[in-house]
Each structure stands twice: as structure tokens, then as C-alpha cells.
Amino acid sequence: MLNIGFINPSSDYLKDPFRGDPHTQLYILTELEEHFGNKINPLLIDLRGIKREFAIQHIPECDLYLHSVYTLDYNEQKSLVKGLREYYPKAKHIAGGPHVVEFPEESAKIFDSLIIGEGEESIIDVLNDLQNSDLKKVYEQKSKIDISLYPFSRRKYLPKSATAKKGLMTLKSKKGYEELLGTTTLFSRGCPFNCAFCAMPNLKQFDKGTRYNSPGKIKDEIEYLKKEYDIQGINMLDEIGIPFSKEKAISYLEAIASTGIVWRAQTRVDGITPEIAKMAKDAGCIALGLGIESVSQTALDMINKKIQVEDARRTLKILKENGIETRAYMILGLPGEPRDIVKQTWDFIEETQPDLVYLSLFTVRPGTEVYSNPKKFGIKNVNTDWDKTMHLFGRYDNEIPTLTFEYENETPWGKGFTQRELVNNYIEIQTKLRERGLSHI
Numbered sequence: 001m002l003n004i005g006f007i008n009p010s011s012d013y014l015k016d017p018f019r020g021d022p023h024t025q026l027y028i029l030t031e032l033e034e035h036f037g038n039k040i041n042p043l044l045i046d047l048r049g050i051k052r053e054f055a056i057q058h059i060p061e062c063d064l065y066l067h068s069v070y071t072l073d074y075n076e077q078k079s080l081v082k083g084l085r086e087y088y089p090k091a092k093h094i095a096g097g098p099h100v101v102e103f104p105e106e107s108a109k110i111f112d113s114l115i116i117g118e119g120e121e122s123i124i125d126v127l128n129d130l131q132n133s134d135l136k137k138v139y140e141q142k143s144k145i146d147i148s149l150y151p152f153s154r155r156k157y158l159p160k161s162a163t164a165k166k167g168l169m170t171l172k173s174k175k176g177y178e179e180l181l182g183t184t185t186l187f188s189r190g191c192p193f194n195c196a197f198c199a200m201p202n203l204k205q206f207d208k209g210t211r212y213n214s215p216g217k218i219k220d221e222i223e224y225l226k227k228e229y230d231i232q233g234i235n236m237l238d239e240i241g242i243p244f245s246k247e248k249a250i251s252y253l254e255a256i257a258s259t260g261i262v263w264r265a266q267t268r269v270d271g272i273t274p275e276i277a278k279m280a281k282d283a284g285c286i287a288l289g290l291g292i293e294s295v296s297q298t299a300l301d302m303i304n305k306k307i308q309v310e311d312a313r314r315t316l317k318i319l320k321e322n323g324i325e326t327r328a329y330m331i332l333g334l335p336g337e338p339r340d341i342v343k344q345t346w347d348f349i350e351e352t353q354p355d356l357v358y359l360s361l362f363t364v365r366p367g368t369e370v371y372s373n374p375k376k377f378g379i380k381n382v383n384t385d386w387d388k389t390m391h392l393f394g395r396y397d398n399e400i401p402t403l404t405f406e407y408e409n410e411t412p413w414g415k416g417f418t419q420r421e422l423v424n425n426y427i428e429i430q431t432k433l434r435e436r437g438l439s440h441i
């Protein structure tokens, strides 16, 4: 029997690391169990909320450790592997995820094998090779996967209390949802757009579109969550929560509606028509997060978002008319911002009245166009202090964010903001949002 532990890092930079679920880990463990049955003992080693210095004491001995590496977790995962090699020298470490795909050479020095691209087929090869003592350094998936052929992720690798949570469905605009048991889901993979600030190197290479699970599989997953976990509400983590094509959206929303669940999701501002908004509402949608990003058209164009500020105005209005709570996802510090971005941003919020605003400070992550071609975006300097690439603040009441990049004094769109000005702009809007009860933190 092979003991396999998928390690989920502490995520100590998040205010509440249990608001999201470790979908990659759950998904790969489910697939492994389905394929290898009782030849393996799959474990999710969940370090969320555990202090980094005590993490090792929480990790049982395994033959194989799996890691999905995000940039913010890289330093933590590196030191965990080092510690584990001292305790359990025979164990192998396999890693995939966006940071590994972006830095394969450096990652190959830390981990025994790397998974480049999607992992469904590679992880089966890894286990077979391990049993034959023929582990390769790199496993690369060079074509896209049909996600509907694989099982939806089972939540049994976590305690029920980590899966079914109260507070996830709470609305700002309406009472009555606070006590619902909620969880998160991921029904799709990928995104057809190429925003310059978004990192998806593991997905973009072989598939430029979005793949949704079949309506039948989505329905089965929701029914499983209702039956096994008493789930009443779902927070969908998909990039584009409602499919763009009307035909797909209809069968998708019908499948969700048939389960009687309430749900919230996130989406772009250019895909929502009054008809789709009504259908979503009838299918149980109570809130939508909208990728508005900026109220500066120059900034939106610079980051290749392919939307107009007008789209955001229109969509906020449509959703309000349909009784769906609106959450505006906005970023300050983007390339292209004018000097009066704070005023313009606040004016937009006053005018359009979103129910909540999720404000981020722009961060430059590897795997993005901004990172690989900073000059194009008026950026003169990007450092690799990965622990500072957190885009949402508010963990501590008085935390002052720090940046890993700097704009030129003179940029293609005019005078660049200094680091101090960027942070001040962010804090000014965040403070106003908090005062008005519009901030989610």
C-alpha cells in the first residue's frame, strides 16, 4: 500500500483560509483513488491555519508527497520539502501548479519530479513509474484533457466541518442567508481571455478556451454535496461562472436550478444580458462578483481586459434590476491609471452603488505578460520577493502593503505613480469602503 499525502500549505496570508477549498488536491486525490483503488492510501495533509514552524509535526510519514505550487506558497513549500527530507529521506516529492510551470529549472532542484500542464494522465504515469523505480524528472501533458471524463472531487479527504461552512452565503443586501451551510465548487477550467495581469501558464499552452463539466456531472456533484454534507448554498470559484454561449448557459443553469440550491459566482461584465440575469436568478443565483478591474479605460486597454467601462455600468444595473447582489472586483495600481484614479474610482462606486467592493492592489506575478514584459507596461523594476505578492490586504488592521514593482517616472500614459502613491491610493479607497460598509474585509 502506497501512502500518498497531498500537502495543502498554511495559506497564512489569507484572513480566513477556509473560505476556499483545496480543489486541485481534492481532485487529484479522487482521481488517484478511482484509478488505483485500495493499492493506495490517499491523504490530504491540510496545514491551513497551522503556524509554519510547527507544520512538520502535523505531517504523517508518506511514500509520496504531492505539492501544487502557487507563487505565494513557494518559500513555504520549499522549506517543508527540506524538513521532510530530513524526517523521511526515502519519500519522493512531486510538484505541479503555476509556479513550477513558470520556473521548471529552479523547481527541479527542490522536487523529485515536476508535473507540467494538466495532471490527470501524468499522475497515473508517476505512480506506475514509481512502482517500477523509474521516476522521470518531468511529466508534461501536451494536449488538453476532457474534464467530463474524470470524477468530480470527493470531499471525504477533509472533515465535514472544513467542507460545510456557515457564513459563505451571507449577503450584504438581504438577511436570511447567514446560517446556510455553504461550500465552494469548480465546474470549469480555463478562460479564453489573455489579461496581462493573470497567470495561467499551466492551462493556456494547450487550451485557450474554457471547458465546463457536463450539466449531468454538475448536477451529480451538487446532489452529492446536498446528501453527504447538507449543503444549501454554493460559492462557485470558476473564472467565468456563467458560460458565454447562450445555449451552454441555458443547459448549465437548468442543471443547477434542478437541484434547488442557492449560489453565487463571479464573471466578466460583458457576458450578462437581461435574459441571462433573469435565468440565473431563477436558477438560484443570489450574488455575482464582477471583474470590473478599473474605471480607467486606458488601464483596461493596457491590461488587455477587452471590456469597456460602460459594460460594467450596464451589468451592475441589470443585476440590480434582477435582485442579484453585486460585488465589484476592482484593482488599484494598474498600468495606465490617470493621476485622479482615486476620485474617478470613488465617483464610479457612488454612481453605480455595488453592494460590496473587493479591492485589490495590483501585484506582478510570474506567468503574466506584465512579469515577462514589464517595459511594455511602464514598469522599470520587478523583484522576486514572492511573499509580498499578496493582492488583498486587511489581515491585520494596520497592515501597510508593500509592492514588488516600480513604475518609470515617465510612462507611455504620463507620469507614473511612485510605490508610496500607489499604496496610499489603495489605502484611501479601502478606508472609505470600510467606513461605508462596502468592503468585504
Ligand code: B12
Binding pocket: 009, 011, 014, 019, 020, 021, 022, 023, 024, 025, 027, 028, 066, 067, 068, 069, 070, 071, 072, 073, 094, 095, 096, 097, 098, 099, 115, 117, 118, 119, 120, 122, 123, 186, 189, 190, 191, 197, 198, 199, 200, 202, 203, 237, 238, 239, 365, 366, 367, 390, 391, 392
Ligand atoms: C479555484 C482557485 C482557487 C481556490 C482553490 C485553490 C486550490 N488549491 O485548489 C482558492 C479560492 C482556495 C484559491 C486561492 C488562492 N489562489 Co487561486 N485559483 C483558482 C483557479 C481559479 C482554479 C484552480 C483550480 O483549482 N483548478 C482546478 C484544478 C484541478 O486545476 P489546476 O489547479 O490547474 O491543476 C491542474 C494542473 O495544473 C495540475 N496540477 C497542479 N498542481 C499539481 C500538483 C500535482 C502533484 C499534480 C499531480 C498535478 C498538479 O493538475 C491539475 C489537473 O489537471 C486558478 C486559476 C485557474 N483557472 O487555474 C486560480 C489561481 C491558481 N490562484 C491564484 C492565486 C494567486 C491564489 C491566491 C494566492 C489568491 C489570494 N491571494 O488569495 C490563493 C492561494 C491560497 C492557496 N494556497 O490555496 C493564481 C496563482 C498564480 C501563481 N503564480 O501563483 C491563479 C493561477 C489565478 C491567476 N490567474 O492568477 N484559488
